[in-house]
Amino acid sequence: MSIYRRKFQKSEPPVRSSTGWGRRLHAAAAAGGWLLFTVFWIRIFLRTPTAESVRGVVMVGVLLLACVLLTVIWVRHNILLGAHHAGRRSYVQDREPRWSADVLGRDLEGPGWEALREAPEVEVYLTADDRRKVYRVF
Numbered sequence: 001m002s003i004y005r006r007k008f009q010k011s012e013p014p015v016r017s018s019t020g021w022g023r024r025l026h027a028a029a030a031a032g033g034w035l036l037f038t039v040f041w042i043r044i045f046l047r048t049p050t051a052e053s054v055r056g057v058v059m060v061g062v063l064l065l066a067c068v069l070l071t072v073i074w075v076r077h078n079i080l081l082g083a084h085h086a087g088r089r090s091y092v093q094d095r096e097p098r099w100s101a102d103v104l105g106r107d108l109e110g111p112g113w114e115a116l117r118e119a120p121e122v123e124v125y126l127t128a129d130d131r132r133k134v135y136r137v138f
Contacts, residue, residue, distance in 0.1 A: 102133055110135035 018026065045053050099113055109132055110116055119137035126133055
């Protein structure tokens with residue numbers, strides 16, 4: 001097992017669900033929000049001329065239809081991509097890490113990489129010229 005897999009194992013978050021009161025509170029908040037939304041729309045319709053109201057309703061309907069259509073197209077696109085690339089990236093590739101230099105090209109120094117793996121505490125520091133990275137175990 002590589003050092004990366006040992007240190008950074010994926011852990012599942014705890015599964016939590018709302019209690020009975022939490023569900024009721026969420027439902028009441030959602031219903032209240034929709035009620036306010038409806039009340040304000042009715043107030044707007046009563047204050048505007050009929051022709052403008054109809055135009056507003058048509059515009060909202062067209063925008064709603066466009067949003068739903070674009071969402072369906074995007075979901076379909078992602079489903080097709082998932083089917084096309086099924087099986088890819090379903091596992092972490094096990095490769096031997098390169099221990100001679102870091103990603104910025106600095107030389108790495110340490111007591112031994114097995115000792116670093118087993119050490120309870122590791123200090124990492126750069127030299128004064130920023131050309132070497134030094135690992136020290138405690």
